[in-house]
Amino acid sequence: MDLHGFLKALARRWPTVLVCLVLAVGTALAATNLTTPVYEARTQLFVATRTGEDTAQLSQGQTFSQARVQSYAAIVPTRRVTEPVVRELKLRMTPEELASRVTAEAPLDTVLINITVRDTVPSRAAKIANAVAAGFTAVVERLERPTQLNRQPSAYEPGGPDVPDSPVSLGVTQPAVVPADPVSPRPLLNLTAGVLGGLLLGAGLVVLRETLDTTVKTSQALSECTGLPSLGSIPYDRNAPKQPLAAVTGNSGRAEAFRKLRTNLQFAQVDDRPQIIMVTSSLPGEGKTNTAVNLALSLAEAGVSTCLVDCDLRRPTVAKTFGLVEDAGLTTVLIGQSRVEEVMQRAGSRLSVLASGATPPNPTELLASARMGEVLGELATTYEAVIVDTAPLLPVADTVGLAPLTQGSLLVVRASKTSRDQVRTAAEALERVGSRILGTVFNMAATSQSDSYGSYTTYGELPAPRVSVHPKEGAGLDS
Template identity: 35%
Template sequence: MRQFLGILRARRKFVVVTLGLGALLTTGVILAIAPTYSSTSTLYMSTPSTGVADTYPQSSTAGQRAQSYADLARGPEVLQRVSERVDAGLSVSDLADQVETSVVEKTLLLRVDATAGSPELARRIASVEAEEIIRLVENLETPSDEEIPAPIIALLADKASFNPNAVAPNLPLGLGVGLLLSLVVGVAGAVLRDLLDTSVKTSEDVESMTSNAVMATLPYDPVIKKQPLCIEDGGGALAEAFRVLRTNLQFSNLDATRQTILVTSAIPDEGKTFVAANLAIAMAKSGRSVLLVDADFRNPGVADLLGLENSVGTITVLLGRASLEQATQEHVSGVSFLATGPKPPNPSEVLDTRAMRDLMSTIRAEYDVVIFDAPPILPVADAAILLTEVDGALLLTRYGSTSREHLRQAVLRIETVGGRLFGTVLNRTPRKALDGYGYGYGYGYGSTPEPARPRTDRSETRVRDVRSGRRVKR
């Protein structure tokens, strides 16, 4: 039951939309149906008695014959005469659908129910039908000997009624049934969608696919669209989640004085650049020297996120056009940054060179923490090449986007090249999926301060001049 309620809570938008569409569709169908009016007349099947002793047998005979006349009243001959008398352009088949005759249980009453598109026509049909039944009984029951009375006669007990209110469609009943069916469809659809949904949404999904613990669950915060970097102290639940990630990474390798971490994902658009940049900032705030390296030569994005230059970087150093110190930029958060530089035509071959391995060894010796923002691991081989030179990888998954199969294949790729997986990060998790827990004390969503924009003024961004090696202001 808890799992079922959790599915409904997670898919409540689908259920509500289905319920709303069902209500609109039901209302439209009901309004499109032409109104139907009804009229009822009642006949009494009388049994003329010749004596008290004969009353019961004759009544029993009348009751048995009443059902027969109810069936005969809907025969083609009777309905044809009714059609001719009503003169409303109704065929015998039309009247067969509009006229019902039945015997009231345990009585000698024969009831005629007629429906039509107007109350006047319904009353006219019921009245004529009753008259034709009386005529039918008279023709069949009158003996040839005029001195012998008819054993059964039909008398008009109630004239055809006039009801100005339509009996169909019934808007409240139809709407209620439509809403009930829509609710059933919505709930069934929500459960079916959840069963067919193969995307990662819980820590249990991640752990079952990776056999590793979730290092952090990053909540989705709409503020990141305007301010993607958690620079200010405090910073709300998202900043606290990065502090949790920083702590977990430190405990993942207690014996190491320096760390090289590769941030990657199974497929594109999982938020790896965002996570790598904010993790670097969180690491720098702990007092450690941090270098953030954009190792995605195919689609570099860290420079734009930090507001720095991407024209000089790793490729520039590998080509011998600048030293590592000259190509490194400083961000206002205290993070050092090494961009990609010019885009190479063969990124995988560049990464798998002695020069690249020597550069990574030099970087590791100069900084406490080096974070590589690598390409997704499944589409290209770049991240797999880098994995052999770093301490471990941080695998990013996006809530409701990364499939379980993609995640499994990504872990298999890491294991195949002999890489180490520190753990996974579940990114962009909705608030409703956080199970009500927060990150620390005083960092609830209700008290999230408005983060300040990073200072991206070129006059405040310091880079080293490639030619002279001096720090200059740009």
Template identity: 40%
Template sequence: MELRQFLGALRMRWVFSTLTFLVGAALTAAVVLLMTPQYGSSVKLFVSTPSGGSAEYAASFIVTQRVASYAELATDPSVLQRVVDKLDLDTSYEDLEGQVSASVITGTQTIELDVTADTPELAQQIAKAEAEEVVALVEQLERPAVKDEEPAIAARIAAEPSISDTPVSPNLPLNIGIGLLLSLFVAIVGALLRDLLDRTVKSRQDAEKISGHSVLVTLPYDPQVKKTPLATEAGGSLAEAFRVLRTNLQFADLDSQRQAILVSSALPDEGKTLVATNLALTMAQSGRSVLLIDADMRNPNVAELLGLENSVGVVTVLVGRTSIDEATQPHSSGISFLGTGPTPPNPAEVLDTQAMRDLIARVRKDYDAVIIDAPPMLPVADASILLTEVDGALLLVRHGSTTREQLRLAVSRIETVGGRLFGTILNRTPRRVGDADGYGYGYGHGYGYGYAPTVDTDSTPTAAPAAPPDPEPGGRRIGRRVKR
């Protein structure tokens, strides 16, 4: 992994890394502060040959060799058990072994015993008892074979065991420092692992490589979209993003004077409804006559977004209850809107009819641009049915949500029915990883197609003010452009 990829992964996962580090730091502080203080006591044993002994000269060499053995025997189970019995300790010799250590002071014949315990007094008592037992052990092992002869080597307690009210552990600065370093390490490694194991689309390069088509625009996440979801109201980067999309679509289909564009996504909650609506508004700003059709009969949202009615629309036209002109509603932005009408029990069958094909063919002649908000590609077949009746499709890809396999399947479904994909739109990208476009927003809707995406209850857009239809003389609505 290159340094740029490493830093990019950390930037992408900064929330996870920060939370992991903070949790680790909190756990470290809790563990350190809850640790029982341990107090220490030390005592020194001097190992030598008895003064004036006949074997003093020879024994001086033996002492140097044996003093390390005596230090090791200080923690022998038999010695520790005698200490436990002597002090009547409420512990086993195995536990005591972790509290006692013995070492030889370099260059000397001195053994130092170090003891830790819950109180200073207990530590001193254990140190004294341990020292006495080691002295007794040396005396036993060095006892001469001839009675009344002095041993060649003896051990003596140099001084009384020390006592201190200052705990030797825990070492707060050291333990907290180690805990923070471990937390930081876990946070970094965890972020990298999550990034490596993440199969979602997270960049323009991912989307283009998997789909085989260009990303027409990237739409960075903008929380202000909840308040001003329409480009005509928000202005700024939101409006500019859709102007970029409008321009790119003109280059994607240069030979067509009139365009019928289907907007869909792999799964629900990826932002297709707002993209379709704002694309229609932006096209209308350029002076084109635009009809926005809500073909998502399973979960219509466009009418609510525009502040218009959805009770009359495609379904009522198809069953012959009203005409296209009567069902079309004008909006103050200049676009015309055709809702879904009553929800049918079989949306796919309704869309896959000659009447629906005739409806699309009719409106394509009447408007410069027809934008269709279609259901997601993977859960249902509705969008696939409509693909053969339009010039091309736009496929929404939600950053960090749509997986590579889902995008691949959605593109494959478009190609299977012979549809044309103009390109993809990468939605809800973090601004720090946005592409060169640098414009736009992020938005999503929830759906009821059998999938279970995470629904943001705060993502319901604020409806735009409704524009009451002004009837022309004779009862015609003025929202639809005059047929050319």
């Protein structure tokens, strides 16, 4: 997936990114609110050596202090330092627990030791830091004090021998003060992490879904998948189920898309223009019947005498769409009970509809029969265009048997529903039986401002066709 495709995928799946962003930010805010604040108090010690005023001795003392200060820092979080602090401050924790809250570092090439203490109570953090510094100073000076061999009395007992002073001394250069703000949690940092994490998670999910999603999303991708020309892209219209006849809506984007499909179809095969055109799809629910109905209406609107034949004998809906009689139609003609002109119904001055008729037990055999070819040939002599609505290709074999009897086929593909494999399989099925695939129709495509031209009224208002209901002929579409 290139950058352009990635950006288009983000724009198409922005709700996924938004949900991930909201969840991540909510998690960050919840973590911030539920986390107990931790305060940090710092104190700093200076390590010096007791030497004379001789320059050489001062230099040696400085070198000695720098060499020892790293070792001193390691002594700070030890039990020898923390245990007296726990007793002195009467802390409700073990020396080991206190040690886990104390850190010490000695910057290189310095004689400084920085002691940091973390606690949930700011005042207690400062007290502990100062107590640790005092206790640590005493421990280091005691460790560095020279010992006398074979000394019996204790150094702290009255009358005991004088003990030499320690060669080092530690002084506090910066006592700990009560911290004003906690170091944890950090709301701004957590919020930033939540935003970045949510965006990354959303982008990752978009890439994953795009990788796993094999459906066709654009007409360009459909052309690349099948190698067939895209004759039309019908925009998604939420009102289509309630108002399936696009021509009735006048100059809507959907109606204009069918007019464009009509024009493309007329100019696509100039040298060998097909007269009997089959409209089919890979699976149910892709809008093949709606495409067939509106294509027929569009041709009739352009002055072409058109006949619409419902060859979907399993789930016929053409007659119901126009409000026509459903019981008599194609099947009654195929079994010889009536002639074509006896069951043909009008849906306008230039549009006739041959309904499916009664549902037969053997639709595949009827549609592939020689009589079916004769009926289509008879219609072709009467009408300039014959539009045939059929069953979907993949679930049943009805359309495969009917396809050789037509002069061309349109493959309807629903946006973001039909997979590339299903489209290729359907196209291959038509090619195997010698059907001439005129092109594809990309149905229920996502609309954009660039496709809508704003309002078609800028090109002049066209009067919307009048729909009237005839008692015997059903719903009529008058030009």
